[in-house]
Amino acid sequence: MCALLTDFLQQDGIRPVIVGGLSVEVFTRNNYTTYDIDLICDGRDKIDALLTKELDFKKEGRSWYNEELEISIEIPDNFLEGNGDKVLLLELQSGRNIFVIGIEDIIIHRLESAVVSHPKNPEWADDYEWAERLYQIHKADQEIMDLDYLMKAANKAGVKSIIDEWLESE
Numbered sequence: 001m002c003a004l005l006t007d008f009l010q011q012d013g014i015r016p017v018i019v020g021g022l023s024v025e026v027f028t029r030n031n032y033t034t035y036d037i038d039l040i041c042d043g044r045d046k047i048d049a050l051l052t053k054e055l056d057f058k059k060e061g062r063s064w065y066n067e068e069l070e071i072s073i074e075i076p077d078n079f080l081e082g083n084g085d086k087v088l089l090l091e092l093q094s095g096r097n098i099f100v101i102g103i104e105d106i107i108i109h110r111l112e113s114a115v116v117s118h119p120k121n122p123e124w125a126d127d128y129e130w131a132e133r134l135y136q137i138h139k140a141d142q143e144i145m146d147l148d149y150l151m152k153a154a155n156k157a158g159v160k161s162i163i164d165e166w167l168e169s170e
Contacts, residue, residue: 002018003096003097005039005050006096006098007096014043017040017041017080017099017101019040019106019109020036020076021035021038022038023100023106024106035070035072036073036074037074038074038076040079040101042078048064051064051073062076081105081109082108083149083153086101086104088100102146102149103145104153107134108157110127110130110134111127111131111162111163112157112159113125113127115158150163
């Protein structure tokens, strides 16, 4: 669905970027499962017209849902919280493309969520576990993860000490 939306939107120069749970699912090779699609992009009117008029989705707030397809799509924002230069273009087996937020920013967002939900013990949060898994899976892959950027972004977000602990335990 994301690849089809990407094809459709790119005709107008719009780049939808997968964020949220689906980005975690992509980078954990489907070990994480989500039931909705979160996209950051402009073009809400174009998406709304496609989904509601052509594909029978129902709109509620900033989300669209199709019961028959069991797909929920949300556009939480027009602007990416993270580095646009780190967004990855991935080619699917179908030959279609998707854009996914950089793994470093996913890790940061998950750690920020863990700290908010469990300030004294962020490691108790599921988001902490997924952030650590993402880090462990991709830490050696310099094509996917930029450790320098990760550490700078983590410092700025106030979660660098967590990643420092991971580094110390290696």
